[in-house]
Amino acid sequence: MIPRDLEDKLHNALKNMPVVALVGPRQVGKTTLALQIVQDNIRKKSSYLDLELDTDLSKLSDTEGYLKLFKNQLLIIDEVQRKPDLFRVLRGLVDIRKRAGEKAGQFLLLGSASRDLLQQSSETLAGRIRYLELSPFSVMETYKNDPLGFNPLKLWFRGGFPDSYLATTDDESWEWRSDFISSYVERDIPLMGPQVSATRMKTFWSMLAHYHGQQIVLSEIGKSLEVSHTTIRSYLDILTDFYMVRQVQPWAGNTKKRLIKSPKIYLRDTGILHKLLNISDFDSLLGHPVVGASWEGFVAENIIVNLSNKWRYSYYRTTTQTEIDLVLEGPGSQVWAIEIKRSAAPTIRKTFHTACEDIGATRKFVVYSGMERFPMPEKTEAIGLIDFLKLIKALDTPTT
Incomplete structure (x- = not known):
């Protein structure tokens, strides 16, 4: 088992909040992490309920009566979006138990979709719940698990879903991703609400x-699928809400330049990206036109999932193609401009520095595929992905 970086945050949340929601895509390891942390760290009796099982779902026919049986216990409820009226009952129970002196670690909710979970709980459990998102394996997690045998190219090619990354062969990883995609569109998405062919x-x-790695034109895709652009927007939102797609919003600062206003689209897991593009081996990936965009998305996603909520991320692009791949705005009015390069000998276009002036960048980085860290012209620093993630982590770690 590869230890997850979220483990400490989850443990801390359970010590301080009555309800914790651990959300993320299916098959990412939420249940494994929840059961592991309860076994290792929570000195409290716990019980587990999986709402995908009809037998467990039927136990909640009298939701309030059943949940009252678990006083002074931690109840883990998996696939909680299957029971949307649960949140109203949880609020009442949490408030009753708080008055009785039981404050934290009452319920751990696991959910595979963000939209329903957030809508149902944002009002009813406000101030009583903390959300944590578990993503597929990140570069830092796989690196810390085996620093000497660390191979970022394997993670890039196969993606970070545990069963895909840890498969015994590339062929087995390929088959798992094929099954995953089919299951998602045929069963999982319809099961969780949206009725789409x-x-x-x-x-x-x-x-x-x-x-x-590009901005999409909704009307063009709609024309190909013979549906309206609003329908395409709903499809895009569905895949975003189910953690398959990330929409990176454009930079929203003040500038006289004409900016691109639409979000940039990334498939969050590059293994899924490569399966959808039918790239079945690593050599084919290296020769494919998407290779640069794939690497960019891989690096961008790893940076984003490792940011604390003290940071905001966006991209910058003008109508004249002056652009910055990723803009990070963090504590102390920091504005970091990030150019992502797959080359081991990266170069920078002049337009990058122009864009940095536009946004008032305080630091400029080229995150590339190498491991060395060295200065580049115009106060820019080349840095490997691992070192860059360590840099972010160090800034987010409180000093004593």
């Missing part, structure tokens, strides 16, 4: 892969 959603998902 599985064939149409899979086609849309595959088309979206060709826009990886």
Whole structure:
């Protein structure tokens, strides 16, 4: 088992909040992490309920009566979005127990979709719940698990879903990703609410892969699928809400330049991206037109998932193609401009420095595929992904 970076945050949340929601895509390891941390760190009796099982779901026919049986226990409820009226009951129980002196570690909710979970709980459990998102394996997690045998190219090619990354062969990883995509569009997405044709959603998902790292024109995709641009927007939101797609918003600061206003689209897991593009081996990836965008998305996603909530992220692009791949705005009015390069000998275009002046960048980085850290012209620093993530972590770690 590869230890997850979220473990300490989850443990801390359970010590301080009555309800904790651990959300993320299916098959990412939420249940494994929840059961592991309860076994190792929580000195409290716990019980587990999986709402995908009809037998467990039926136990909540009298939700309030059943939940009252678990006083002074931690109850883990998996696939909680299957029971949306649960949150109203949880609020009452939390408030009753708080008056009785039981404050933290009452309920750990696991959910595979963000939209329903957030909508149902944002009002009813405000101030009583903390959300944590578990993503597929990150570069830092795999690096810390085996520093000497660390291979970022394997993670980039296969993606970070545990069963894909840890598969015994590339072929087995490929088969797992194929099954995952089919299951998601045929069963998981419809089961969690949206009623969309599985064939149409899979086609849309595959088309979206060709826009990886770009802004999409909704009307163009809608014309291809013979649906309206508003329908395409809803499809995009579904995949975003189910943690398959990340929409990086454009930089929103003040400038006289004409900016691109639409979000940049990334498929969050590059293993899924490569499967949708039918890239079945690493050599094919290196020769594919998407290779640069794939690497950019891989690096960007690893940076974003390692940011604390003290940071905001965006991208910068003008109508004249002056751009910055990733803009990070953090504590102390820091504005970091990040150029992502796959080359081991990166170069920078002049337009990058122009864009940095536009946004008032306080630091400039080129995050590249090498391991060395060295200065580049115009106060820019080349840095490997691992060292860059360590830099962010150090800034977010409180000093004593």
